[in-house]
Amino acid sequence: MSERNTTFVKTEGEQIPVVADCDVVVVGAGPAGHAAAVSAARNGASVTLLERYHHLGGMASGGMVLVLDDMVTEDNEVITTGLVSEFVERLEKQDGAVYPPTEDCQTNWEMWQKWSRWGCIDFHQSTMPQPIIHAVAFDPDAWKRVSLDMVREADINLRTHSWFSDVMREGGKITGVIAQTKLGRQAIRAKYVVDATGDLDVGVAAGAEYTTGQFIVTTVFRIANVDTDKAVAFEFAEPEAYKKLDRQARRVIGGAWGMWWLKTPLPGVVWCNCPHMPGYDGLSVEDMVKAEYEGRERMMNLLAFAKENIPGFENAVMLGAAEQMGVRQTRMLQGEYVVNKDDIKSKRHFADSVCRGRDYYTPYRALLPKGIDNLIVAGRHYSVESDAQKMSREIPPCQAQGEAAGIAVSLALKEDKALRDVDAKAIQIQMRAQGADPGDVPDAKALVENTVAAE
Numbered sequence: 001m002s003e004r005n006t007t008f009v010k011t012e013g014e015q016i017p018v019v020a021d022c023d024v025v026v027v028g029a030g031p032a033g034h035a036a037a038v039s040a041a042r043n044g045a046s047v048t049l050l051e052r053y054h055h056l057g058g059m060a061s062g063g064m065v066l067v068l069d070d071m072v073t074e075d076n077e078v079i080t081t082g083l084v085s086e087f088v089e090r091l092e093k094q095d096g097a098v099y100p101p102t103e104d105c106q107t108n109w110e111m112w113q114k115w116s117r118w119g120c121i122d123f124h125q126s127t128m129p130q131p132i133i134h135a136v137a138f139d140p141d142a143w144k145r146v147s148l149d150m151v152r153e154a155d156i157n158l159r160t161h162s163w164f165s166d167v168m169r170e171g172g173k174i175t176g177v178i179a180q181t182k183l184g185r186q187a188i189r190a191k192y193v194v195d196a197t198g199d200l201d202v203g204v205a206a207g208a209e210y211t212t213g214q215f216i217v218t219t220v221f222r223i224a225n226v227d228t229d230k231a232v233a234f235e236f237a238e239p240e241a242y243k244k245l246d247r248q249a250r251r252v253i254g255g256a257w258g259m260w261w262l263k264t265p266l267p268g269v270v271w272c273n274c275p276h277m278p279g280y281d282g283l284s285v286e287d288m289v290k291a292e293y294e295g296r297e298r299m300m301n302l303l304a305f306a307k308e309n310i311p312g313f314e315n316a317v318m319l320g321a322a323e324q325m326g327v328r329q330t331r332m333l334q335g336e337y338v339v340n341k342d343d344i345k346s347k348r349h350f351a352d353s354v355c356r357g358r359d360y361y362t363p364y365r366a367l368l369p370k371g372i373d374n375l376i377v378a379g380r381h382y383s384v385e386s387d388a389q390k391m392s393r394e395i396p397p398c399q400a401q402g403e404a405a406g407i408a409v410s411l412a413l414k415e416d417k418a419l420r421d422v423d424a425k426a427i428q429i430q431m432r433a434q435g436a437d438p439g440d441v442p443d444a445k446a447l448v449e450n451t452v453a454a455e
């Protein structure tokens, strides 16, 4: 765990230039923030999108997390549609997405052999072979390109290289945000703010209630020059020998799930969702430095082992680690409603559901902080308990949250009201109009009798 400082310095009062004046500022251009910005702009708001890095996409690009999961119900019905579907179509046009056609979504060994190394499996099922489902393997650079295209087309004022540092307030109201840049601090005035930082940076600065949690962190990396056909052929021709080697490989990396290497749309390039390193605080500089050293050492050890032992990896080379440390969980809002594990597991339906992921529903109240009128949250730091967040933080559901949050701010803007007073029904209607599934109609397997009514 990190050591928090106990000595402090004070800075003098400063004059901060206002670089943008807009309806909505979205902080963080990961999957959730990008969707929120595009959705708000397409609904008529003037939007500024603030991002600390040079690229858009957060964990989906800089974090090199390369399979879109949790897009379907357990019956393989696609429920993250709307902007998510548009994004996938755009990735495909750039040869940046691979997923099984509907006829391949079966449960048998033939399809397992064809699709499991793409990550298109229902890993929530423990019986083998796991069902092949609609999940999408994608290329991180294509993600960045598609994100930029959509931002440009929606006429969003993009400000990268801008690290959110504080909120501005007049009376009790947030009037915008301040970003740290190479040219010093800059102010962005806005009527509404979307916190899509993944870590609740804006919410914390604005005084929102939150909780903290932790999960493994991972330095995701990619290896090139792999003969994936040979590796897969060996896996199926000699399953026992393969399993033995695979167990050894996972010991070498020191923490990985079963499928530690997966194919990507780039021939011969695989991504490795490992090593999994527990005990690190994703907010702490000291911890992130230690994790960087540790992760890089472990990945080089694995590469050496794979080259020497695993058929198909003989000529493999390290393509590189992700630009961003793979942080899964830090701070989570404790807002108007806090989603818990039972809500997710029981598929609890909420009357004010505005988006979905897998078989769960996200109520509008879980995006709203208590006591702050013009701030909304979208992404992995939404209002949720720690163990429930681990089950509801995948990329497409975060995009869906962003799409709903973008609609919410545009409605609040039009009606000049607090976000909490926006009618969830109106968000649902607009989500449907955009081709998205807000979860207004409960699935046959949803827990409806205990529905928590919207206030």
Ligand SMILES: Cc1cc2nc3c(=O)[nH]c(=O)nc-3n(C[C@H](O)[C@H](O)[C@H](O)COP(=O)(O)OP(=O)(O)OC[C@H]3O[C@@H](n4cnc5c(N)ncnc54)[C@H](O)[C@@H]3O)c2cc1C
Residues within 6 Å of the ligand: 027, 028, 029, 030, 031, 032, 033, 050, 051, 052, 053, 056, 057, 058, 059, 060, 063, 065, 066, 067, 068, 069, 070, 162, 163, 164, 165, 196, 197, 198, 199, 201, 217, 218, 220, 273, 325, 326, 327, 328, 378, 379, 380, 381, 393, 394, 395, 396, 398
């Ligand atoms: C190792 C790992 C493996 C995963 N595997 C999968 C998977 O296979 N499939 C899947 O669907 N999901 C997976 N996930 C989960 C998924 O990647 C994240 O939960 C998802 O990306 C969250 O989206 P987000 O937009 O909320 O946050 P993020 O993706 O974290 O984006 C937040 C954005 O905000 C920016 N930002 C943060 N703070 C500031 C600031 N102060 N100022 C300006 N900008 C800021 C960041 O740079 C980033 O662009 C994985 C996650 C990890 C870490």
